[in-house]
Amino acid sequence: MARSSRPSLPEDLPAGPSAALRRGGAPRGPFSPGFWRSPVRGTPFTSVLGLVLLVGLTVLFLTGLLSYAAYNPGLSPVNDKTPDKGILGFYLFSWPTDPPWLYRLTQGVHVTLGLTLVPVLLVKLWSVAPRLFTLPPVRSVAHALERISLLLLVGGALFEFVTGILNVQLDYLFPGSFYALHFYGAWVFFGAFVVHAVLKTPVALRNLRRLREERKGAGESGEEERDVGGGEGEGDGRDDLAAPEPDPPTVSRRGALGLVGGGSLLLFATSAGRSFDGPLRETAVLTPHGGPEPGTGPNAFQINKTAAYAGIHPAETSEDAWRLVVAGRTGTVRLDRAGLLALPQHSAALPIACVEGWSTSDQWWRGVRLRDLAALVGHDDPVDVFVESLQRRGAFRRAALRANQVGDPRSLLALSVNGEELSPDHGHPARIIVPGAPGVLNTKWVARLTFGDL
Amino acid sequence: MTRFVRSTRFTRYSRPGPRCAAVLGSPPRILLLLCSFALCGYAGVRLLDGDRLLIALWFVGAAVLHDLVLLPLHAAADRALVKGAGRRRGRINHVRVPAALSGLLLLVWFPLITGRVSERYPGATGLSAGSYATRWLILTAVLFAGSAVLFAVRSRGRRRRRERVGDGRPPVDD
Numbered sequence: 001m002a003r004s005s006r007p008s009l010p011e012d013l014p015a016g017p018s019a020a021l022r023r024g025g026a027p028r029g030p031f032s033p034g035f036w037r038s039p040v041r042g043t044p045f046t047s048v049l050g051l052v053l054l055v056g057l058t059v060l061f062l063t064g065l066l067s068y069a070a071y072n073p074g075l076s077p078v079n080d081k082t083p084d085k086g087i088l089g090f091y092l093f094s095w096p097t098d099p100p101w102l103y104r105l106t107q108g109v110h111v112t113l114g115l116t117l118v119p120v121l122l123v124k125l126w127s128v129a130p131r132l133f134t135l136p137p138v139r140s141v142a143h144a145l146e147r148i149s150l151l152l153l154v155g156g157a158l159f160e161f162v163t164g165i166l167n168v169q170l171d172y173l174f175p176g177s178f179y180a181l182h183f184y185g186a187w188v189f190f191g192a193f194v195v196h197a198v199l200k201t202p203v204a205l206r207n208l209r210r211l212r213e214e215r216k217g218a219g220e221s222g223e224e225e226r227d228v229g230g231g232e233g234e235g236d237g238r239d240d241l242a243a244p245e246p247d248p249p250t251v252s253r254r255g256a257l258g259l260v261g262g263g264s265l266l267l268f269a270t271s272a273g274r275s276f277d278g279p280l281r282e283t284a285v286l287t288p289h290g291g292p293e294p295g296t297g298p299n300a301f302q303i304n305k306t307a308a309y310a311g312i313h314p315a316e317t318s319e320d321a322w323r324l325v326v327a328g329r330t331g332t333v334r335l336d337r338a339g340l341l342a343l344p345q346h347s348a349a350l351p352i353a354c355v356e357g358w359s360t361s362d363q364w365w366r367g368v369r370l371r372d373l374a375a376l377v378g379h380d381d382p383v384d385v386f387v388e389s390l391q392r393r394g395a396f397r398r399a400a401l402r403a404n405q406v407g408d409p410r411s412l413l414a415l416s417v418n419g420e421e422l423s424p425d426h427g428h429p430a431r432i433i434v435p436g437a438p439g440v441l442n443t444k445w446v447a448r449l450t451f452g453d454l
Numbered sequence: 455m456t457r458f459v460r461s462t463r464f465t466r467y468s469r470p471g472p473r474c475a476a477v478l479g480s481p482p483r484i485l486l487l488l489c490s491f492a493l494c495g496y497a498g499v500r501l502l503d504g505d506r507l508l509i510a511l512w513f514v515g516a517a518v519l520h521d522l523v524l525l526p527l528h529a530a531a532d533r534a535l536v537k538g539a540g541r542r543r544g545r546i547n548h549v550r551v552p553a554a555l556s557g558l559l560l561l562v563w564f565p566l567i568t569g570r571v572s573e574r575y576p577g578a579t580g581l582s583a584g585s586y587a588t589r590w591l592i593l594t595a596v597l598f599a600g601s602a603v604l605f606a607v608r609s610r611g612r613r614r615r616r617e618r619v620g621d622g623r624p625p626v627d628d
Contacts, residue, residue, distance in 0.1 A: 084500055118562055125520065126529075132521055142479025145487040151517060152494050158516035170574050171565035175508040180501070185513070187497030195490040199483070250536060250546050259551055263558045270559070270593075285589045286563050294580035303580045425580055 030133040039246035040256045041127055043239050044211045047204035049124040054197055056117045063110035064186055070095045070103050070438050076400035076454045081179035088187055097408040100435035104353035108275040111357020114164055115271050119263030149192045156189025168356040169288050277361040289358035298418030299426055301360045304439055307424040311392035312445050322429050328377025328451040337429050343368045348410035354439040365433045367414035370406045374451045382407030388448040396440040400454050410435045548605045552597035
C-alpha cells in the first residue's frame with residue numbers, strides 16, 4: 001500500500017516469495033504472496049484503471065455537486081433534504097435556466113458515467129486485492145492511517161455506487177433518505193479519494209511512463225503479458241501487485257483491459273439511450289425508463305410518478321372541483337381551468353430531466369407564464385414561488401422555485417403538451433415546467449402557488 | 455519521501471531517529487491523512503445521523519462484502535472455469551468473456567431483472583417491469599452466440615492458415 005514508506009523497515013520487505021518462506025512461520029492463504037496467481041495483476045494494469053477512475057470519479061463527484069445545487073437547497077427547507085449540510089454547501093449558487101438542457105446533460109453524465117465505471121471500479125479493486133492482505137498489516141502510524149483511509153475510500157465508492165444504482169431502479173433498500181445518504185456518503189468518499197489521488201497519481205503516471213519506455217525499448221514485442229512493470233527501476237524494487245508465481249496466462253493484460261472496456265461499453269450502450277426519446281430510448285434495453293415509451297399519442301413520454309402512485313383522485317382534478325390558488329402581495333386569486341385558459345397562453349419547448357439520469361427530448365408545452373401569474377397577485381418584479389401539489393405522498397409534493405426561474409419567459413404553468421391537454425400522469429389539470437430544473441421541481445397537479453420572497 | 459523524513463528536525467530531536475521515524479512513517483503523509491479525516495469525519499457524522507448502526511454497516515459492509523464475498527466468488531468461478539477447461543484453456547475466453555459481461559449486467563440490474571421492484575416500478579413509471587428478465591436472457595444469448603460465431607470464424611481462419619503454411623503445428627490461441 002504505502003510503497004514509499006516501506007523502506008523504513010527493511011527487514012519487513014520480503015524480496016520475493018522465497019524471502020517470505022525463509023522467515024519463520026511463513027504466511028498462508030491470501031497472506032502469502034504465492035496465493036495470488038493471476039498473471040494479469042501488476043502495477044501497470046492497476047495504474048491504467050486508476051487513472052481512468054481518477055478522471056471518471058472526479059467527473060462523477062462534480063456532476064453530483066451540480067445536481068445538489070440544481071435543487072436550490074438554500075432557497076427553502078422544502079427543497080433541502082440535507083438541512084445540516086453546513087460548510088458542505090459552501091459552493092451553492094442560483095441554478096440557472098440557461099441552457100435549458102443543463103440538468104439533462106449534467107445528470108445524464110452523472111448516472112450514465114457512473115454505470116459505465118462499474119466494471120472499471122470492480123476490476124481496479126480486484127487488481128489491488130493482494131494489498132488487502134499485506135503483512136505485517138500495519139508497518140507504521142502513517143501506514144495504519146492510510147489503511148483506514150482506504151476503508152473509507154473503498155467503502156465510500158461502493159456505498160455511492162450501490163445507493164445510486166439501487167435508487168435509479170426505485171429499489172429503496174438503503175437505510176434512510178437517498179439524498180442524505182448519497183450526498184454525505186459522497187463527501188466521506190471524496191475526503192479519502194483526494195488523499196489517494198495525491199499519493200498514487202504520481203506513482204501511476206510513473207508506472208505508465210516506464211511501461212511506454214520499456215515498450216519502445218523492446219520494439220514490437222507480442223509478449224505483452226511478460227512485461228511485469230516492476231522488477232527493476234523504481235527505488236523500492238519489485239512490483240508488489242504482480243504474482244510472484246503466476247499461472248500460465250489465459251489472457252493478456254491488454255485483453256483484460258479490453259474486457260473491462262467491453263463491459264463499460266456494454267453498460268453505456270444499454271443505458272445512454274434513455275436520455276433521448278424514440279428509437280434511441282429503445283436501445284436502453286436494461287435500464288429503467290429505457291425501452292418503449294408509455295402509451296401512445298402526444299402524452300406518451302416518460303413519467304416519473306403516475307397519478308395513481310401519487311394518490312391523485314380523478315374527482316379532485318375535475319373541471320368542477322379543481323381550483324388553482326395564487327397568493328401574493330396583493331392577496332389571493334382563485335382560478336379554474338377556464339380562467340387559466342383565458343389568460344395569455346405561451347409555448348416553450350423544454351425537456352424533463354430526472355435525478356435518476358433519464359431525460360426526455362424537448363416537449364412542446366403550452367400554458368400561462370409563471371411571471372404573469374406573479375403579476376396577477378402584485379409581483380411585477382421576479383420573485384420566488386412556493387408550489388404545492390395535490391399529491392399526498394412524495395418528497396417533493398411541495399417545492400420552491402427561485403426568482404430567476406419564475407422570471408424566465410419559458411417557465412410555465414403548463415396546461416397542455418404537444419398540442420393536447422395534459423394527461424393525468426403528466427400533471428393534469430396544470431403542472432410547472434421550468435427550463436434547466438431537475439424533474440421533481442416541475443411540480444405536477446399544482447394546487448397552490450405562493451409568490452413572495454422565501 | 456524517506457530521505458525527507460530523515461532530514462527533518464523530528465529525527466534530530468529524537469536520537470534513535472531512524473527507528474522512531476520508522477514507527478511513525480512519513481509526517482507529511484500523516485498530516486495529509488489527518489486533514490482528509492477531518493473532512494470524512496465532518497461528512498461522516500452527518501451521514502450517520504439516522505439509523506447509525508445500519509448506515510455504518512452498509513458503508514463498511516459494502517467494502518467487506520465486496521472484498522471477502524463477491525471477489526472470492528468470482529475469482530473461484532473463474533478458477534473453476536480454467537480448471538474445467540483443462541487442455542482447451544486456449545479457447546476459454548470464448549466462455550469467460552460473455553459470462554463475465556452477462557454477470558456484470560445481472561449484478562448492476564438485479565432489482566429489475568429479478569423482479570424485486572416489479573410492483574413499484576410500473577406503479578411509478580407507467581412502464582412494464584416484466585420484460586427485464588427476458589431482455590437480460592436475450593442479451594446473454596446474444597453475447598454467447600456472438601462469442602461462438604467469433605470462435606468459429608477464428609478456428610476456420612486458423613485452419614486455413616495452417617493448411618496454407620502446411621507446417622502442421624498446433625494452433626496457438628491468444
